[in-house]
Amino acid sequence: xxxxxxxxxxxxxxxxxxxxxxxxxxxxxxxxxxxxxxxxxxxxxxxxxxxxxxxxxxxxxxxxxxxxxxxxxxxxxxxxxxxxxxxxxxxxxxxxxxxxxxxxxxxxxxxxxxxxxxxxxxxxxxxxxxxxxxxxxxxxxxxxxxxxxxxxxxxxxxxxxxxxxxxxx
Amino acid sequence: xxxxxxxxxxxxxxxxxxxxxxxxxxxxxxxxxxxxxxxxxxxxxxxxxxxxxxxxxxxxxxxxxxxxxxxxxxxxxxxxxxxxxxxxxxxxxxxxxxxxxxxxxxxxxxxxxxxxxxxxxxxxxxxxxxxxxxxxxxxxxxxxxxxxxxxxxxxxxxxxxxxxxxxxxxxxxxxxxxxxxxxxxxxxxxxxxxxxxxxxxxxxxxxxxxxxxxxxxxxxxxxxxxxxxxxxxxxxxxxxxxxxxxxxxxxxxxxxxxxxxxxxxxxxxxxxxxxxxxxxxxxxxxxxxxxxxxxxxxxxxxxxxxxxxxxxxxxxxxxxxxxxxxxxxxxxxxxxxxxxxxxxxxxxxxxxxxxxxxxxxxxxxxxxxxxxxxxxxxxxxxxxxxxxxxxxxxxxxxxxxxxxxxxxxxxxxxxxxxxxxxxxxxxxxxxxxxxxxxxxxxxxxxxxxxxxxxxxxxxxxxxxxx
Numbered sequence: 148x149x150x151x152x153x154x155x156x157x158x159x160x161x162x163x164x165x166x167x168x169x170x171x172x173x174x175x176x177x178x179x180x181x182x183x184x185x186x187x188x189x190x191x192x193x194x195x196x197x198x199x200x201x202x203x204x205x206x207x208x209x210x211x212x213x214x215x216x217x218x219x220x221x222x223x224x225x226x227x228x229x230x231x232x233x234x235x236x237x238x239x240x241x242x243x244x245x246x247x248x249x250x251x252x253x254x255x256x257x258x259x260x261x262x263x264x265x266x267x268x269x270x271x272x273x274x275x276x277x278x279x280x281x282x283x284x285x286x287x288x289x290x291x292x293x294x295x296x297x298x299x300x301x302x303x304x305x306x307x308x309x310x311x312x313x314x315x316x
Numbered sequence: 317x318x319x320x321x322x323x324x325x326x327x328x329x330x331x332x333x334x335x336x337x338x339x340x341x342x343x344x345x346x347x348x349x350x351x352x353x354x355x356x357x358x359x360x361x362x363x364x365x366x367x368x369x370x371x372x373x374x375x376x377x378x379x380x381x382x383x384x385x386x387x388x389x390x391x392x393x394x395x396x397x398x399x400x401x402x403x404x405x406x407x408x409x410x411x412x413x414x415x416x417x418x419x420x421x422x423x424x425x426x427x428x429x430x431x432x433x434x435x436x437x438x439x440x441x442x443x444x445x446x447x448x449x450x451x452x453x454x455x456x457x458x459x460x461x462x463x464x465x466x467x468x469x470x471x472x473x474x475x476x477x478x479x480x481x482x483x484x485x486x487x488x489x490x491x492x493x494x495x496x497x498x499x500x501x502x503x504x505x506x507x508x509x510x511x512x513x514x515x516x517x518x519x520x521x522x523x524x525x526x527x528x529x530x531x532x533x534x535x536x537x538x539x540x541x542x543x544x545x546x547x548x549x550x551x552x553x554x555x556x557x558x559x560x561x562x563x564x565x566x567x568x569x570x571x572x573x574x575x576x577x578x579x580x581x582x583x584x585x586x587x588x589x590x591x592x593x594x595x596x597x598x599x600x601x602x603x604x605x606x607x608x609x610x611x612x613x614x615x616x617x618x619x620x621x622x623x624x625x626x627x628x629x630x631x632x633x634x635x636x637x638x639x640x641x642x643x644x645x646x647x648x649x650x651x652x653x654x655x656x657x658x659x660x661x662x663x664x665x666x667x668x669x670x671x672x673x674x675x676x677x678x679x680x681x682x683x684x685x686x687x688x689x690x691x692x693x694x695x696x697x698x699x700x701x702x703x704x705x706x707x708x709x710x711x712x713x714x715x716x717x718x719x720x721x722x723x724x725x726x727x728x729x730x731x732x733x734x735x736x737x738x739x740x741x742x743x744x745x746x747x748x749x750x751x752x753x754x755x756x757x758x759x760x761x762x763x764x765x766x767x768x769x770x771x772x773x774x775x776x777x778x779x780x781x782x
Contacts, residue, residue, distance in 0.1 A: 187488070189490075189491050215599075221494060222492055222494065222497075222498075223496065223497070224382075224497030224498065226381045226384070227497035228381075228384060228386075229386075229597040230499065230596055230597070230598060231383075231496055232598055233494065234598070234600075251469065255470045255473040256473035257466060257470060257604075257605060258601035258602075258603050260602070262716045262719070264716055265715050265719075265760070266763040267763075271604040271686065272605065272619070272685065273619040276758050278762070284753070284758030285757055286623075287619070288623075289623065310494050311469060311472070311490065313472065313476035313482065313487075314477070315477065316477055316627050
């Protein structure tokens with residue numbers, strides 16, 4: 148290129164530069180929309196909670212202990228295998244009243260265990276402890292155990308399969 | 317001239333490779349960098365190469381499907397030729413990489429090699445540290461067993477504490493609002509494509525900067541960095557006294573790297589890969605998700621932080637550490653480099669190592685966790701095999717006391733040791749404490765009947781130094 152580029156020539160060069168950068172950026176944005184959208188989809192699209200049968204009403208003793216019940220989670224995919232399983236602590240409080248708690252500790256989500264003799268839920272990770280009504284008894288949890296909706300339907304006990312409860316601020 | 321040599325000469329003539337790479341390999345470096353002190357960065361690179369090679373090999377067999385990954389890992393470990401060793405090398409290679417990154421970073425900090433003109437060397441290194449940590453975590457998750465599933469949930473819960481964005485971030489980590497079919501595919505994509513691609517880019521950048529700015533000379537006390545004259549001084553010194561990097565300095569990198577790689581191979585053969593836990597079933601609650609050793613200190617930190625401020629510590633703690641590391645070269649990029657003249661730097665390193673070691677040691681015993689597998693008290697310890705004393709001892713076993721309190725070496729560590737509690741508290745005080753709890757102990761007023769309570773108090777009162 149000659150040293151003495153005229154103004155017109157320089158504008159032409161700048162024009163090519165701007166067009167090239169603009170074309171690259173537009174292509175990146177156009178392709179980026181479906182890519183980013185696809186990657187972020189799971190945080191936008193929420194599956195509908197669904198009722199899952201966990202046993203017959205007669206299978207649970209009135210005033211008995213908490214029993215761990217397993218059921219299939221809200222969004223089972225064909226290749227999910229055992230990871231489609233979900234669980235809750237269920238107790239029959241009276242003839243037709245059931246109570247269900249998430250197995251996830253409200254602190255950081257570790258699985259709490261029902262300790263029958265102590266009538267406490269205990270978490271193995273950081274020592275969270277809950278009373279039988281789900282309220283905090285000891286340890287770091289900022290709130291009580293999350294409760295899941297339960298209903299009796301045609302003699303069957305059903306739990307509303309819900310997301311893993313996330314404790315937010 | 318034999319055929320091989322002729323072929324090489326032809327190839328080199330057409331590609332110009334020796335002319336392009338030779339001068340870079342042989343570039344002059346300060347003579348005092350050709351020491352055993354300068355081998356940790358290259359050793360990190362060698363372990364990274366090992367991770368790439370073993371990782372690609374594992375991907376030949378591993379099935380990144382939430383339902384089948386576990387079986388494919390079992391298959392790799394027990395059925396395939398050398399699969400156990402390759403998995404072992406990938407695991408211990410990760411440990412070695414974390415360790416070497418840590419040593420490399422401490423050494424760069426202690427000798428202040430991050431000062432002018434190497435600020436970007438440090439910053440690209442901080443990015444590499446973050447990427448390596450993410451690789452460590454996602455690597456533990458793609459080892460898709462029970463611990464992996466619960467670790468993912470714990471990570472999502474931590475992300476959930478971020479103000480405003482918490483729930484989105486948690487769902488992003490889980491790949492939805494619960495663990496399932498989407499979770500592992502995403503973790504696999506991070507671990508195998510996304511983060512390694514970033515690692516390649518930043519390692520390339522990091523190495524380019526090492527060549528561009530030159531390897532930093534070993535610091536001398538009383539020889540401060542002055543940005544106005546440093547480059548000239550460095551170039552003059554290298555021109556006058558420099559030695560070629562390859563092979564005069566590099567042979568030590570090769571020797572140390574050889575030892576590191578062979579050690580990883582030996583450990584992989586002798587110890588093998590970590591045992592797979594139970595299958596990744598989120599409804600199996602008999603889980604205690606403890607991370608691999610290099611994250612145990614953080615696991616302890618999560619347990620020990622005061623609950624009132626834990627959200628801030630959990631969210632802003634790591635951010636603050638990252639930000640401080642990132643800003644370090646802007647806080648001080650000139651002046652003394654020798655650790656002899658930088659006592660605060662030495663103190664910070666010592667304090668950091670002491671804190672991490674302390675957290676690590678305490679994380680291994682996890683005294684804050686109830687010990688569900690504690691051995692029950694025996695008749696010998698109780699001192700009776702019938703009557704109220706015996707019944708009280710049995711209550712101690714059955715009512716959950718044992719998981720948190722130790723008596724005569726049996727029990728958990730969460731609460732105080734009660735071996736001699738009879739010397740410290742009266743029967744009334746014991747009753748009050750058991751009924752109401754307090755000081756992080758649950759109250760048992762609603763659990764124990766009068767008989768059980770009086771037996772338990774009688775038993776505890778009998779725990780005395782004779």
